[in-house]
Amino acid sequence: MHVLVIGAGPAGARCAERAAEAGFAVTLCGSEPALPYDRVALGRVLSGEAEVPALITHGAARLRALGITFRPSTRIATLDAGAGRAVSARGEVVAFDRAVIATGSDAVRLPFPGANLPGVYLYRSMADVLAMRRAVVTGTRVAVIGGGLLGLEAAAALSQRGARVTVVHAVGWPMERQLDPAAGALLARQLGATRRLSFAMPAKTEAIEGETQVRALRLADGTRISCEMVVMAVGVLPSVGLARAAGLDVGRGIVVDDAMRTSAAKVLAIGECAEHRGTVCGLVAPALAMAETAAATLRGEAAIYAPRPDPTALKVSGIDVWSAGEIEPADAEAITLSDAAIGRYRRLWLRGGRLVGAVLYGDTADAPFYLSLMAQGRDIAPMRALLPFGPAFQDAA
Ligand SMILES: Cc1cc2nc3c(=O)[nH]c(=O)nc-3n(C[C@H](O)[C@H](O)[C@H](O)COP(=O)(O)OP(=O)(O)OC[C@H]3O[C@@H](n4cnc5c(N)ncnc54)[C@H](O)[C@@H]3O)c2cc1C
CATH class of the missing domain: 3.50.50.60 (FAD/NAD(P)-binding domain)
Known part of the structure; x- marks a missing residue:
């Protein structure tokens, strides 16, 4: 079986890798000239803390060892889902048995006067x-x-x-x-x-x-x-033009089911271009989880993508800030712990006795504790009084 993966971002590269490991013939087409790289770490190249090679996740030798045919600078321009045929912007034809669309998002350029000026x-x-x-x-x-x-x-x-x-x-x-x-x-x-x-x-x-x-x-x-x-830096929009022109169901993103299948039988979609249960993801962890699910679907396994609360951390060194879940929801109770003198602040939101959102500032060491409470939907009534102090105080409760 020949699998064509369209888009060589984190989701596409991961799915291509898993599909190759499963023994499929894989072609990975990416519109960028670079080898697959860690987009999340781009700030380190911008600041000068890292150079390009440090970000490459799938080098040429690794792609070769996996048996993946990698085509950089290859934007897929049209897709015939029924016939199993894609055509690149340069006119190259790639036939496929299954295609995985992983075209990610495009950064928004707001149409202010001057928005296209050099600089x-x-x-x-x-x-x-x-x-x-x-x-x-x-x-x-x-x-x-x-x-x-x-x-x-x-x-x-x-x-x-x-x-x-x-x-x-x-x-x-x-x-x-x-x-x-x-x-x-x-x-x-x-x-x-x-x-x-x-x-x-x-x-x-x-x-x-x-x-x-x-x-x-x-x-x-x-x-x-x-x-x-x-x-x-005003946001992103899922890159769905290819899928829409191919006649796939598209809402904000390409509509997929729990197994990452689109409305076209031979085509899956993953990552930031996909819309799962009405939601489009904007972080790398869910994009990679979707890639794993799609690979399992390609292998013929019954796989289900289960979204988790998306935690957020700012990657500026020396600044500890973390949040997850719902922030300042109107219908929730809030607990606040604040000590301005030492720059420490926590705010937790509860609904129906469960933790639904959290912000930690100044000390984020307890983030996994709050994330697991949210993910498990645990009843926090027995620990409520000491909840803002983190897990170390729970035994005392
Ligand atoms: C600077 C920066 C910092 C970030 N930091 C974080 C962070 O700290 N934590 C976090 O979770 N997330 C972060 N993100 C978001 C994260 O990078 C994305 O969630 C992730 O890259 C999504 O992966 P993806 O493969 O779905 O899409 P993308 O990474 O967007 O990859 C899609 C690829 O497909 C290519 N493509 C598009 N159309 C076509 C086509 N027609 N044919 C061929 N190729 C095509 C694109 O050029 C691109 O290379 C950050 C993003 C940026 C830009």
């Missing part, structure tokens, strides 16, 4: 990161649009290279999807003090100014932030 960068691929690295020197003024996980990570990495960075964020505190306002305020303060980041919050970008090159960011209140570089 405006996205933060998604190795090529984006290498282009930013070439452009930034000590003293370069950078405006990062978006104070979410990726925007903060890019801002800290560029600051590490000597840039002067302002984060422009539409909400009043950073990472609002993962943090409540108090934890967000602690984070902004610490990033300012330790990473020299400035924040404009809440602030709406209206335009990027410049003629042949970025010169400034203009905010809705008229403020101008002078800069030579803009990084747009």
Whole structure:
């Protein structure tokens, strides 16, 4: 059986590896020129802490040993699911018995005036990161649009290279999807003090100014932030164009069942391009879990992908912040432990006697404890009084 995997990101590479191990003939087509690499670690290349080879997850020798035919710089342009035939943008035809779509997401470029000027960068691929690295020197003024996980990570990495960075964020505190306002305020303060980041919050970008090159960011209140570089980190959209044109069921992502099967018999979909039970994932752990499920489905096993609560940690060294589950849900009770003097903060949300969300700031060592309570849906009534102090205090309860 010949399996074609479309997209050589973490999910595609993992699925190709498992399919090859199972003895299938595997072709892995990726539109990027690079060998499969660890996208999660791109910030280390941006900051200069690592170079490209350190991020490669599937080197040429490993792909050869697995018997995988790897085609870099090969974007699949059309898919005939019924006939089992894909055609690349260069016109090469690849026949398949099964195809696995793993096309991931595309970073969003908001259509501000000036959004396509030289000096405006996205933060998604190795090529984006290498282009930013070439452009930034000590003293370069950078405006990062978006104070979410990726925007903060890019801002800290560029600051590490000597840039002067302002984060422009539409909400009043950073990472609002993962943090409540108090934890967000602690984070902004610490990033300012330790990473020299400035924040404009809440602030709406209206335009990027410049003629042949970025010169400034203009905010809705008229403020101008002078800069030579803009990084747009404002979210991603599942890459579903190929699947939609092939006639597959597509909602926000390519609709898949528990076994990662799409609406087309020969085609599976995994990772950030897939929509499972109405949800599209945005983290690498579920993307890899889907890849494992798809490989099992290819092997003919009855496999079920079971989503887990997605924990989030900011990868800026020296900053310990973690969250999982629902953040500030309107219908939940909250327990807060706060000691501003030592920069330690915890907030837990409970519904019906169960932990449904948690934010840890300053000390995240107990994260696995709270994650397991959430995953198990355990009744926390017997431990409620000491719950914010973590597992070490549970025996005393
Ligand atoms: C800078 C950065 C930091 C991150 N940090 C974290 C983190 O700390 N923790 C975490 O859990 N997640 C993190 N993520 C998210 C994580 O990288 C993604 O969840 C993960 O990469 C998803 O894997 P994927 O294989 O589904 O998609 P992708 O990684 O997007 O890979 C899809 C691949 O398919 C290719 N492709 C698209 N269309 C085609 C086509 N038609 N033909 C051929 N190839 C195609 C794309 O070029 C891409 O190479 C981060 C992401 C970025 C950008």
